[in-house]
Amino acid sequence: xxxxxxxxxAPLDPKVTKKLLDKLSTDNDFRxxxxxxxxxxxxxxxxxxxxxASSAGDCMQLQATDSIAPKAKxxxxxxxxxxxxxxxxxxLCAKDFSAD
Numbered sequence: 590x591x592x593x594x595x596x597x598x599a600p601l602d603p604k605v606t607k608k609l610l611d612k613l614s615t616d617n618d619f620r621x622x623x624x625x626x627x628x629x630x631x632x633x634x635x636x637x638x639x640x641x642a643s644s645a646g647d648c649m650q651l652q653a654t655d656s657i658a659p660k661a662k663x664x665x666x667x668x669x670x671x672x673x674x675x676x677x678x679x680x681l682c683a684k685d686f687s688a689d
Contacts, residue, residue, distance in 0.1 A: 600674060600675050601636060601645060601674045601675075602635075602636075603671075603675075604635065605631070605634055605635050605636045606670075606671055606674045606675075607671075608634035608635060609630075609631065609634050609636075609674075610663060610667055610670055610671065612630075612633075612634060613657075613658075613660070613663045614660045614661075614663040614664040614667070615660060619633070620657055620660070623649075623651075623657065624651050624655075624657045626646075626650075627645075627646035627647075627649040627650040627651070628644050628646030628647070628650075629646075630646070631644070631645060631646045631649070632646075
């Protein structure tokens with residue numbers, strides 16, 4: 590699903606961010622789901638898009654050719670990722686979860 594033009598998702602709730610990063614840094618099944626369908630993965634950790642807004646999963650969705658960042662990198666960069674997810678999300682945030 591493409592993001593609605595000019596409509597950015599709101600920042601993630603801190604509880605959702607914590608659950609997301611916990612699972613991305615420890616849970617292989619969740620990591621596979623996130624790579625395949627970021628919206629479904631976010632829903633699993635309690636994310637609900639605001640009415641009329643784009644889903645945060647749209648900007649976090651990795652391309653099929655992208656590799657997800659290793660668990661250790663997500664754990665190491667957790668503070669940086671938490672800060673990035675506190676502001677309104679943009680299409681650039683997918684790069685934060687990519688291995689490259």
